[in-house]
Amino acid sequence: MKLFYTRSAAHLAKRINIKKGRFEIKRYADGEISVRIKDNIKGKEVFVIGSTFMPGDNFLELIFMLDALKRSGAKINLLIPYFGYARQDRVKEGEAFTGKVVCDILGSFKLKRIFVIHMHSSRLSKFLDYKDVIPYELYAPIIKKYEIVVAPDKGALEAVKKLSKGCKVPYAYMKKIRKDGKVSINKLMGDVKNKNVVIFDDMITTGGTMIEASRLLKSNGAKNIDVIATHGVLVESAVNRLRKYVGRIYVTDTLAQKSNDICIVGISKFIGRILIKLL
Numbered sequence: 001m002k003l004f005y006t007r008s009a010a011h012l013a014k015r016i017n018i019k020k021g022r023f024e025i026k027r028y029a030d031g032e033i034s035v036r037i038k039d040n041i042k043g044k045e046v047f048v049i050g051s052t053f054m055p056g057d058n059f060l061e062l063i064f065m066l067d068a069l070k071r072s073g074a075k076i077n078l079l080i081p082y083f084g085y086a087r088q089d090r091v092k093e094g095e096a097f098t099g100k101v102v103c104d105i106l107g108s109f110k111l112k113r114i115f116v117i118h119m120h121s122s123r124l125s126k127f128l129d130y131k132d133v134i135p136y137e138l139y140a141p142i143i144k145k146y147e148i149v150v151a152p153d154k155g156a157l158e159a160v161k162k163l164s165k166g167c168k169v170p171y172a173y174m175k176k177i178r179k180d181g182k183v184s185i186n187k188l189m190g191d192v193k194n195k196n197v198v199i200f201d202d203m204i205t206t207g208g209t210m211i212e213a214s215r216l217l218k219s220n221g222a223k224n225i226d227v228i229a230t231h232g233v234l235v236e237s238a239v240n241r242l243r244k245y246v247g248r249i250y251v252t253d254t255l256a257q258k259s260n261d262i263c264i265v266g267i268s269k270f271i272g273r274i275l276i277k278l279l
């Protein structure tokens, strides 16, 4: 099986030891994207890795690549390192249901299998048949260094419970409220006094959740606070803002990382292992 990838996942593909397919992603003078498969893959199984986060070109590249592969007669296994638009997994009146739109478009390709690395929530599983994969094995050696692992909200609790059990490290959790886009966390269940704490979440975007969680932990006597998340979305200034509240910031490289000020947990080998199991 050959590996095809979009630019959003090129940094991962180059570290995955699977033969690469031959393809071309280019732009016309007006900026429009063209994807061409140069291998004969008729009737063959292939892997594709690509993420769907903004800018929209990432998603377009992915769906054009899926279309090109489909037209070339391939049977496609897709792995999405970061499923962009997954946070819009519910809809309010008058709003576009973007998470579902992404699922519907991906679903229309009738792919063989779809894997998603640490999906934001399971709500979109109603609209797309995929397997959610959280790389617990990459986090375990880190989590084991702490005295307690904390879920900053309900969404992170299930994963934190699994980490807590697997690493034999106790857990605590918090109640987060998001109102008009502003995060507030004011309830902590668990004892963090004088403890080295690590907060675990699926992603860090503005850093607001981790900052609010750290404030509450500090006021409850936590000694040292580090954070770990699968997806380092890390919008501009997030790392600088976080720096005032937390020690180490661990994220995987599902999204290519630029800052030297964070600890990167490489995920390409883990992704390679998932794909090789399909061979």
Ligand code: R5P
Binding pocket: 153, 155, 156, 183, 201, 202, 203, 204, 205, 206, 207, 208, 209, 210
């Ligand atoms: C939300 O429910 C997610 O699990 C994360 O907690 C959130 O998206 C992180 O975003 P931010 O860093 O902007 O608080």
